[in-house]
Amino acid sequence: MRSLCLLALMFVFPAAQAAEFAVLRPQQSSLVFVSRQMGVEVDGEFKRFKAVIAVDPAKPENGKARIDIDIASIDVGGTEAYDEVTGKSWFDTASYPVASFVSGKVTRIAPGRYEVAGKMTIRNVTREITAPFTLQQKADVLVIDGVFPLKRLEYGIGSGIWRDTDTVADEVQVRFHLTVAAK
């Protein structure tokens, strides 16, 4: 079964055949976002996400990644806020349970620093984004750290009364910390 999965991955990411396939360690990975409410930074987090990552540390430019985020695993620090952000005017998890990122081109911008372009899909709206990231090899794992801004209104996150960006800013910083083990 496992080799079948691997085969499937190789099929999905033919360019990454030479790369080291890597498995996400969810316990050592996180997907955090920082929004601004009334000018104040407020943290949130997605607790569950799946990542299929293929990176060869020797050639990160050939790396590929697909991240699927379980939107209902969002933590915004309270049940009232949770009910609101999973509801119709925000993420509408009943209709759009998963958001995803599919990587495209990876470019090297400095030693150990790269930039990935890719397609971000939230609420069925797909936008091109780019995110700078760093790559660190530690013993048997590879640590990927990056941050990128996302404009929530482009995806229709927060409609109706929540379009007011004086209260909740349009721009949200998304920070990813991915620990992947070598296969």
Added chain:
Amino acid sequence: MTNRYTPAAISLHWIIALLIFAAFPLGIYMHELPLSPTKLKLYSYHKWIGVTVFMFAVLRLYWRATHVPPALPDKMPGWEKFAAHATHFALYALIFIIPISGWLMSSAKGFQTVWFGVLPLPDLLDKDKELGDLLLQVHKLLNFAMAGLLLGHVGAALKHHFIERDDILARMLPFLRREP
């Protein structure tokens, strides 16, 4: 010894009083609102008022430390003097402790307090839901204690003015001063 409060003391007393009369009902009202941009705004305003009360409380304590307040009338029974001093002491304590409890609650709930959206107060506590809920209860309890004390404080001032017909209220509200 003077029988008057200085203009600074009178101003500080009434500024803090007005801020409390705004923040207290606002706190009760906003708490019941469903989550909306308005609610987020009101929470911010409430916090800004609270920080402002704290700032004025510091000034007030400084005034108190550098001045001798006018004495209570000699004809007041000892227990009344004691009750007056105890209430004043408790109110002084609460104008410090209540803003602090609100600030700590905000920290524990993961919402930093930024005074007028400009001056960030450090978060002394890490995000902790249970601690946040506990501090909410503390903040509420302290406020209802203050409301009770204020009823006594206002009631006593009115009794002094209308029943005892002394100058206790007038020395904090000079336009009420009766000419001798």
